[in-house]
Amino acid sequence: MSIVTVQLGQCGNQIGHEVFSAIWGDAHGRHGLCSKKENESYHDASKERFFCEEESEVPVARAVLVDMEPKVISQTLAMAARSGHWKYDDRSHFCQKQGCGNNWANGYSVHGPRHKEVIMNLVQKEAEKCDRVGGFFTIMSMAGGTGSGLGAFVTQSLRDAFPTSFMLNHVIWPYGTGEVIVQNYNSVLTLSHLYQSSDALLVHENDVIHKICAQLMNIKQISFRDVNQVIAHQLGSVFQPTYTAEGALRYSRNPLGDLMEALVPHPEFKMLGLRNIPQMPERSLAYSTFSWPGLIKHLRQMLIANAKMEEG
16 A cells, blocks of 8 residues: 655655655665565565656655745755655645744644645645555644644645545654744644544654764764654654564555554554664664564663663
């Protein structure tokens, strides 16, 4: 089943680009960890979920890009095209010339209703390209106005248009000392509305990811791209193909459905967190060895201690 991604606002579009880049890089990696046949099967399963083929033979991301300002979307489209590995559909984005000014109500009550038809038509066209739609994955920030306000409105519209499809919202929790003075209000309003429409909310905290970059990745001058790449790596570990729990050597066909079944036991318990190990600079991986029992034991210790990152 395919997943349609909806990238909302500056944060959502920048993270979305890193997610697709991470997924493509992982699917095309040559690490010698499995046979050629298994690697091809993994590649095909990953590609079916997140990319479609066009005449150019360059994989096209199953995504809709939305922002109220054109700058970030133009940069995102250009970066994907320059990579030469994959690209976005030039017809699957929507932007305006005036942003929401970090005003949640402006995104939810003004831009949302005004542009609903255009945005939903783009999503509908993207869904129609899929043989089977496994659900929708939205990426947004809670601090600003477009990602939070417009994002909440778009999620509600998706639920109305696709009532039986799975809906996973990935939200970025703002820094505790963020620059947006109304971020606390925006966050509360966003969560309250998403809770009514979404099947699950996967939360990443900027402060935690920043700490991972500093302490585990050994990055001296941390940029937003560094933070976004760590988030993308963690999201890729969730969405890439895995064997089914029954033990059969076949990949799960419904990743969002399996995720909801395992992690959302009740409609009111839908806020999800993510713990990812090992988290280290790529240059250090060649000098490290891991075993599944050791990793699982470490994760269990993190769970008991309620630790959000590896210590020591």
